[in-house]
Amino acid sequence: MAAGKGTRMKSARPKVLHTLAGRSLLQHVLDAVAGVGDAASRHTVVITGHGAELVEAACAGQGLSFARQMPQLGTGHAVQQAVPALQAGHETTLVLNGDVPLIRAATAQALAAASAGGALALLTIELPDPFGYGRIVRSGDGAVRAIVEQKDASPEQRAIREVYTGMMAAPTALLSRWVMALRNENAQKEYYLTDVVAMAVAEGVPVVAVAAPDETEVLGVNSPHQLADLERRHQKRVANALMDGGVRLADPARLDVRGTLTCGADVEIDVGCVFEGTVSIGDGARIGAHCVLRDTTIAAGAVIHPFTHIEGAEVGAGALVGPYARLRPGAVLGAEVHIGNFVEVKNSTLAAGAKANHLAYLGDATVGARVNYGAGSITANYDGAHKHRTTIGDDVHVGSNCVLIAPVTLGAGATIGGGSTISKDAPAGQLTVARARQTTIPGWTRPKKGTPAR
Numbered sequence: 063m064a065a066g067k068g069t070r071m072k073s074a075r076p077k078v079l080h081t082l083a084g085r086s087l088l089q090h091v092l093d094a095v096a097g098v099g100d101a102a103s104r105h106t107v108v109i110t111g112h113g114a115e116l117v118e119a120a121c122a123g124q125g126l127s128f129a130r131q132m133p134q135l136g137t138g139h140a141v142q143q144a145v146p147a148l149q150a151g152h153e154t155t156l157v158l159n160g161d162v163p164l165i166r167a168a169t170a171q172a173l174a175a176a177s178a179g180g181a182l183a184l185l186t187i188e189l190p191d192p193f194g195y196g197r198i199v200r201s202g203d204g205a206v207r208a209i210v211e212q213k214d215a216s217p218e219q220r221a222i223r224e225v226y227t228g229m230m231a232a233p234t235a236l237l238s239r240w241v242m243a244l245r246n247e248n249a250q251k252e253y254y255l256t257d258v259v260a261m262a263v264a265e266g267v268p269v270v271a272v273a274a275p276d277e278t279e280v281l282g283v284n285s286p287h288q289l290a291d292l293e294r295r296h297q298k299r300v301a302n303a304l305m306d307g308g309v310r311l312a313d314p315a316r317l318d319v320r321g322t323l324t325c326g327a328d329v330e331i332d333v334g335c336v337f338e339g340t341v342s343i344g345d346g347a348r349i350g351a352h353c354v355l356r357d358t359t360i361a362a363g364a365v366i367h368p369f370t371h372i373e374g375a376e377v378g379a380g381a382l383v384g385p386y387a388r389l390r391p392g393a394v395l396g397a398e399v400h401i402g403n404f405v406e407v408k409n410s411t412l413a414a415g416a417k418a419n420h421l422a423y424l425g426d427a428t429v430g431a432r433v434n435y436g437a438g439s440i441t442a443n444y445d446g447a448h449k450h451r452t453t454i455g456d457d458v459h460v461g462s463n464c465v466l467i468a469p470v471t472l473g474a475g476a477t478i479g480g481g482s483t484i485s486k487d488a489p490a491g492q493l494t495v496a497r498a499r500q501t502t503i504p505g506w507t508r509p510k511k512g513t514p515a516r
């Protein structure tokens with residue numbers, strides 16, 4: 063169910079498209095669903111309404127069906143819209159909420175399994191403060207009799223702390239029939255999905271309550287506060303899993319993983335780092351404070367100093383990067399490469415031992431082993447229409463403040479004098495200087511204040 067507006071988010075964006083750990087709330091639920099049953103026999107229907115086009119576009123290409131609910135007349139009405147899409151071949155229907163993102167696949171699977179024998183299975187939890195939730199009403203023998211919504215509950219029922227989490231599983235044929243028979247004679251004039259419980263009881267269909275393993279899995283997002291709370295709960299789960307694997311986090315409360323982070327042995331991560339997409343960090347590597355790494359591989363023993371931004375790059379074994387470095391897509395650093403402060407590297411390979419330690423730009427370059435690339439030097443790789451390559455041979459020494467106008471090749475062992483603008487290939491093993499010669503003007507005097515201008 064993903065039709066709700068989410069008024070309390072106070073946002074133009076449909077609620078289920080707000081993101082948690084870099085993925086939409088709805089995508090979290092869909093990813094959990096992908097772990098239930100097997101792909102061949104599973105059919106997922108997303109019920110959309112508010113912002114339907116946006117929601118459907120956001121999860122296109124995943125083999126999903128969509129059912130539109132306009133207007134939104136309650137959770138039972140929502141499921142009614144999906145009934146035509148529920149097929150006879152699909153034995154069990156699992157109903158999940160698009161705004162309850164941290165449900166685990168194993169829990170959803172257990173709920174579906176509890177219904178498999180023909181029962182109606184409800185995911186429930188005991189809350190210290192059950193306000194607002196549907197209460198699980200049981201008879202004297204403990205059997206579930208009904209779910210009563212907050213607004214319809216008697217004072218005695220309001221004292222019940224066992225609540226319905228909004229997730230259920232039921233035999234498809236029964237659920238379809240039940241939801242089509244729902245009435246909206248209640249305090250909110252809504253079609254309550256929860257009324258199917260009393261229908262099941264009346265027909266003698268067993269109703270089972272499955273206890274949710276923990277509160278985090280069943281919490282919904284209705285406000286920015288709840289979204290932030292769930293984000294931290296999720297990040298805590300991720301941090302705990304990393305620490306279980308031996309990763310040393312300076313502070314598990316100051317880590318954000320928005321994707322998949324894989325770490326080897328003896329990895330250390332300082333505070334305030336953000337990992338996006340797929341990042342892997344090799345044995346013994348260290349990540350300094352406040353780094354942002356996206357879709358990147360860091361090899362063993364590399365050190366990333368603070369405030370470094372890395373995206374789509376590979377960092378070789380024992381390399382040193384930062385502080386304040388920027389590696390952009392296609393940056394491939396060999397072993398023991400040094401990239402220092404305020405150095406930007408894009409679509410360039412640097413062979414083992416190459417160094418660019420200060421204030422430099424390497425774009426579309428192939429840099430040989432042990433090259434020393436001076437402070438302030440840049441590749442002029444773009445002519446306004448096309449990108450061109452710069453090739454720098456092994457053991458080249460590029461002085462400070464050089465401009466290498468691509469396409470250009472510097473032969474192995476070449477030395478480029480500081481301040482050169484290199485627009486032609488430089489031969490191997492020789493000194494090339496391309497700058498105006500220094501001259502001194504004899505008898506020149508500096509203009510003085512209070513004398514006529516010359």
Ligand code: UD1
Pocket residue numbers: 063064065066067109111131133134135136137138139140159160161194195196197209211225226227228253254255256282
């Ligand atoms: C519902 C349950 C309540 C349960 C609670 C758990 C009903 C009648 N009540 O409460 O017992 O304790 O969830 O959070 O089911 N939605 C639609 N279309 C609608 C209405 C809702 O798609 O017309 C979606 C919402 O976007 C949301 C979900 O259904 O994802 C739950 O709706 P919400 O209004 O939050 O739940 P309640 O009705 O308050």
Ligand code: CA
Pocket residue numbers: none
């Ligand atoms: Ca409601």
